[in-house]
Amino acid sequence: MDAEHVAGELESVVLTEEQILTRVAALAAALAEEYAGRTPVLVGVLGGAATFTVDLARAYPGQVEIAWMAIKSYSTRNRASGSVRLLKDLDLDIAGRDVIIIDTVIDTGLTMNWLIANLRQRGPASVAVCALMKKPDTPDFGETPAYVGCDVPAGLIVGYGLDFRGHYRNLRCAAVLSPVHARG
Template sequence: MEASHVRGELDEILLTEEQIQTRVAELAAELGTVYAGRTPVLVGVLNGAATFTVDLARAYADQVELTWMAIRSYRTHNPASGSVRLLKDLDVDITGRDVVIVDGVVDTGLTMNWLIANLAQRSPASIAVCALLRKPETPRFEGTTTYFGFDVGPGNIVGYGLDHQGRYRNLRCAATLAPRTYAVK
């Protein structure tokens, strides 16, 4: 879907489709250098990272294995606290494997910290994080290599797999949703 189809619902286009695809190719090349001669396992975080994960895998110049996890975060008033519930677990054994957790956006770190801890218990050779977007409040993940596509500001970001109430995932760009779009329902 083009941004022009929902222009009145968007506040600002942050990244065009071309900017995203260029950066995805750069990230794939960087990962390809790091994992040369090995087959990393890309763990896509459903549903928001599906588009990014598939595009990253397609841009990767060598063999890569894809698998998926789905989780739901429940935050409290303190953004750094809350709980995470596993909805779908991995379909592959990652023991002794290089694992790259692929997510669309990392903000508070609650979900990512949970994923790193959960996957570390399965004895992988290594764990890295690759996210297309990083918000300003994103913490550092001690001992975990991170790859980020773009730093973005606050706001409800939609497009390129990211949604608001199940909508806008098929938007080709990344944009902030206009507050008036979600303020009144």
């Protein structure tokens, strides 16, 4: 779906389809340089990061393995609480492996910090984070390397796999949903 199909529901487009593909290619190249000669495990966070994970894997110029986790983050009054529930765990052992957590957008960083801690308990050789977008005021992840495509404004980001109440995942761009539609 193109942005013009839902233009009245969007506040602004933050990344066009072309900009997304350019940033995905740049992130894949940076990761390939860092992990040259190794086969990292891309851990995609379902469901929002499915599109990004697959596109990143396709752009990666070497071998990667893809694994999936699904988690549910809880919030109170539209603020992340830091409470996370694991809905789907990895189907493979990551002990001794290079793990890259893939997420489309990092907001507060609370869920990502939970994922990093959870995966580190499993004995990987390394853990890194790769996100296409990062919202303002997101904290660093300590000594965990983070590869980020770009900073985006605050607001509810939809498109490129990200949804609001099940809608907009198939939007080819990434956009801020208008506040009127974000309440609805």
